[in-house]
Amino acid sequence: MLFVEKNSLASVMKPITKLLNHNIIRVKINAQDFHFEAADQTEFEWQIFLVDNATDQKNVIQVESEYLSDRHQLELTSYYQFNSDAAGMALFNIRTHQSDQDFMINSVNLTDTDLEITGYNKINGTPIKDQRIILKNRVNDGKLDYPVSQTMFAGMFKVAIPLTDIPKDSVGELFVEYTLNDRQILQRMIISKSLAGQSVEADLPNNRVITIEKRFDNGILVKEFQGASLLQKVAAAGGKAHGVLDVCRMVQDKLNLARMRFLFKSGHSPYENTTIIFESFGGRQVSDSPYAIYQLFKTLYPGIRMVWSIDRSQKAFCKQNQISYVIRRTNKWVRVLEKSQFWISNARFPSWVKKPSYVTYIQTWHGTPLKKLGLDIENVSMPGTTTAKYHRNFVKEANRWDALVSPNDYSTQIFRSAFGFNNQILKIGYPRNDELINTAPDDITAIKNQLGIPLDKKVVMYAPTYRDNQFAEKGKYTFELPFSLDDFHKSFGEDTVLILRMHYLISNALDISDYSDFVYDFSNYPNISDLYLVSDLLITDYSSVFFDYAYLKRPILFYPYDYHLYKEELRGFYLNYERDLPGKIAHNSEELLAEIHHALGHSDMSANQRFMNFYNRFCAINDGLSSLKVVNYVMHQIESGV
Structure with missing residues (x-):
């Protein structure tokens, strides 16, 4: 058997040790032989091949597999799994x-009487001894201690903590203590998957409530608190009327959708005068590349009619800035959209929006892809669709685009493969990034004054991606910063401020009221390019914002504190995350603070070869004229009568 590692192309040959009945062969391997020390590699994916030397001609056949193993802990800091890829080949x-401070469990649930936990009690086949579950009280440093005596399956434990033992008004965190090879070990319990499907709330006598929450670092909190009083419950019951209203709105939305479909099927003819429709992120913003193109059109060709497709939330902005608009999903919206000659958008229109033959649809897209898209997603797990259906709809929508803007060759290749896109690609760079190239130092000072950022302090920007495990229940999101603001302030607070750019769902869950003198929340600020321009350092994790920030040749720091767990829940990366990034990677808060200190002392990355290799690959094509090139493309279509 030949094992070939997909990233490094390392190979290992193992002999077939036994031929069993029914054409079954046995190969014994030691998992320790299949990883090695490499500064830029912590993940190893071995493909498996059968090598046949029985004839004069050597045959090499890749091994298929339908087998999916569970996670097997190899050491405290490593584990292995058998898998199959999307094509059914063995991996x-x-x-x-991994952190040696963490212990992965399988499930955590609240029953009527107990807090139940299941997990493994072996590491690389070696039994864990004297295993104990500890619930540490974060309020007063007290702890509850429970020996593990019950097995669920071979190699798995199950423990039940009586809910009546959990102190009132407490916040507890789960730990495990055990002996392995005569070594005493204490680790934090973590769970990588979301808590969806698990029971996370229990009601006790005397109006007590216990809940389970998952922390940003996948740790598990057990909270006990006093439930709502009778008056509060009555007030909440009044809120249920909103539930009825929500149902009414849902019915109304469905009726409105049926009406929209009908209106789009009605015949329309184009306006006599050229009209361009702009839309950004499904109408939720007036921003990004469509807005950069719009602003240049207003300067160069104010005689052309331009209309923004917006949600009602953007009405005030449009009125304040004298922007013509139409509200999405109204009769007027259908009429204006169908009669316009050009659509310019950075996201997809709904599939039921009909594109007339006389419309030129320019798709600017909204970022250089890091995470896999469209056809490149091998297994689609979203509810209400299948992988084949998702792929089919993606290709159908993408090929309504007459032209697709690309920022570099890397993106062009991905757009072709991920979108199944066969029409024209405009490899010109993203118009939204023209601002990063053309903005002068005095303009940056003006932006800082507008935002209220001190001119005499350095600016660190934290812009992480959104994680599904931050969802608690419908309409409620939880968030906890993965580093201490107190520690940040102690290290940098005298001459540095921190600006936060969080996902809009998370921003309202963030309480920074105690740090308002040095932390600024700009999560809802419309123009992220302004935030790039005022920042001396960007910190991110898996968000693609770093592709744009690199235009400024300023330091970028990556803080993927949950990298392995996050990657397993994802659809995969195009880049090798550990090799291809333009900056250092910090894996914990201590490393983060140290790397911030280093990065703030190196403000210009022009002399950094690794950074400039990244810049030349992803940014060099943009000369600050991308918006003009799109405007010229549209004007050429108009003048040639296309």
């Missing part, structure tokens, strides 16, 4: 460099 996966 032997090893992950290394």
